[in-house]
Amino acid sequence: MRIIALLAIRNEALYLERCLRHLTEQGLESYLIDNDSTDDSLEIARAWLGRGLLGIESRPYPGFYDWRGILERKAELAVELGDHWYIHHDADEIRQSPVPGQSLAEAITAADAAGYDAIDFLEFVFVPTAHTQDACGADYVTALPHAYYFQPNPLHRVNAWRHAGSVDLLSFGGHRAEFPGQRLSPEPLILRHYPFLSWTHLVDKYQRERQYSAYEVEQLGWHGKRASFDAREARLPTSEELIRPDVEGWRTDQPWATHPFLEGG
Template sequence: MRIIALLAIRNEALYLERCLRHLSEQGLECYLIDNESEDDGPKIARAWLGRGLIGIESYPYPGFYDWRGILERKAKLAAELGDHWYIHHDADEIRQSPIAGQTLAEAIAAADAAGANAIDFLEFVFVPTDRAQDARGTDYVATLPHAYYFQPNPLHRVTAWRCAGPVDLLTYGGHRAEFPDRRLSPKPLILRHYPFLSWSHLLDKYGRERRYSDYEVRELGWHGRRACFDPSLARLPAPEGLIQPDREGWRTDRPWTRHPFLEG
């Protein structure tokens, strides 16, 4: 059974080596869409061709991050590549099973064998807790142990699926794959999210680099505070209010519904 991560990047060199290595170690393949990156991301990706990365294509950058177009392209790719499992994946994510010793491929295969064709992920957001902390150039999974469980609404991350027909990634802005006869696994998997690796990275990513489509922001209501990032409102949470999942387990008893680095 093939499981293919559909990964789009624009200037994600900080994450890409770690992301591609993890996918390969977890038994997954990857297809990459490069949104005209200006960093070393494409060079890093090319080194992984034939080592789990099955293809790279270029997607034009029109002066803003065309999320709608990228989601449409991912849905078309899933139809073009065939009847397999797919994950709508970002470079700043690490996906895994909650069961120690079980690979992501094994967890998805178990869901498939049980009759499911879609899987939800529990999102844990790992962040620096001090402005002097900088995980760039490190194994950021080891460097950033503190996280919060993020659940602004139910079924927040139904982003793995197997569907022979068309899949809709647009209705929920990429957070939920919609298709007829969707059978959701009762056992969600884990998504580690590392949206930024230092305070200066946060300011660069959302304050200067990332630009969004006016149509997506105004007409579709996508991107939230990311589209109007105000550094004066951003804050880093204190470690006392967070959990350390690798020590405490994947606790979901204190869900957060907003990101402090965007909304204070």
């Protein structure tokens, strides 16, 4: 059984090496859509061809973050590449089993064997807790140990699926893969999310670099505060507010419904 992570990137050199290595070590393959990256992303990716990375395709950058087009292409790829398991994956994510010693491939294989064809992920957001903390260029998984459990709504991250036909990634903006007759595993897996690695990275990413589609923001209601990011309204949570999952376990008793780095709070 094959499990393929579908990645779309634009200038993700800070994350890409760590992401591709983790996927390969966890027994997965990956396929990359490059959105006209101008940093070292393509060079990093090409080094993984034949070592877990199945292919790289180019997607023109239209001057904004074409999330709708990217999701449509990922849905097409899940048909074109064949009847396998897929994960709608981003470069700033690390996915794993909650069971120590079990690989991600083993966890997904177990769900498949039990008759399920979709899997939810519990999202833990790992962030710096001080303006001076900088994990850029470091092993950010080690450098950023504090996180909050993010659950704005139930089944927030149904991002892994196996379906021979078409899949709907648009209705929930990529947060859920939808298809008829879906059999969702009752055992969610873990998503470690690292949206930014320093305060400067946060401001650069959302205030300077990333431009959003007016149609997606105004007509589809996507992207929320990311599309109107204001550093004056952002804050970094303190370490006392957060948990250390590698020490305390994957605690879900205090879910957060908003991101402090976008909305304060």
